[in-house]
């Protein structure tokens with residue numbers, strides 16, 4: 001039978017069947033061996049096939065994983081070469097930021113956007129805590145709003161505290177699987193609690209599903225939204241994704257640069273010192289913003305220092 005993975009706790013997975021029943025599942029030995037590079041072959045958001053396991057109620061074996069639309073990774077601790085797939089089959093990501101208490105740097109927003117681009121996950125940028133913006137932050141918001149909308153991102157000004165923008169974001173979540181991302185302290189939990197007050201209750205309800213492995217750190221957890229759609233929260237994951245990007249590949253994940261790449265003289269141009277660089281020309285002409293170019297250079301530098 002078909003089911004979806006809502007939570008992974010070590011070798012046990014919390015699943016919900018097509019019929020809406022909760023259960024615990026583990027992987028059939030064979031399936032585990034087939035996956036050589038991933039330390040966890042099944043991820044939150046995966047669509048799987050189950051077989052009932054003898055000797056327990058709502059205990060299942062995962063016999064197959066359906067093809068993924070996309071997925072995000074984190075590096076498995078101590079195993080640089082092994083990827084830990086955190087979540088799969090995402091329709092979009094909410095990238096949470098704030099301009100006060102604490103201010104999210106543009107560099108950080110851009111890192112998240114690059115990761116989303118690299119994983120083919122459309123991103124929506126949320127500027128939360130609008131209730132405490134002074135004129136300084138409001139002006140900055142207007143600038144960033146323009147900047148990111150010009151590139152093609154949807155931007156929402158929100159305040160969980162006074163409710164501004166919450167309905168708009170909620171509308172965006174309907175019928176979709178959404179990754180909630182951003183630094184700690186930006187209001188992600190507050191937002192989730194505001195749109196999903198029943199969550200606490202639901203979590204408790206399903207915690208009796210077998211109890212196995214419940215103490216294990218989880219990196220992602222999926223919830224059904226009462227108004228349709230799912231959210232994937234990744235409390236144990238602050239950053240994902242830019243690891244493993246090759247330097248000449250980076251500009252492909254800046255949509256405004258991506259458009260210009262065909263005009264660079266060299267097809268492996270990294271847009272720093274090369275002659276005939278269309279990105280540098282764009283920077284001079286204003287089609288590429290200075291802020292974004294600085295972010296690009298910073299991320300490029302950080303890739304430089306990595307060993308693959």
Ligand code: GDP
Nearest residue numbers: 129132159160161183184185186187188189190
């Ligand atoms: P998380 O770490 O991203 O999950 O952030 P939290 O939801 O825990 O929020 C961090 C802090 O920011 C808490 O003290 C919240 O009350 C506060 N906060 C969340 N949303 C807002 C908002 O819209 N306006 C203001 N002023 N504070 C907020």
Ligand code: ZN
Nearest residue numbers: 264269271277
């Ligand atoms: Zn170039």
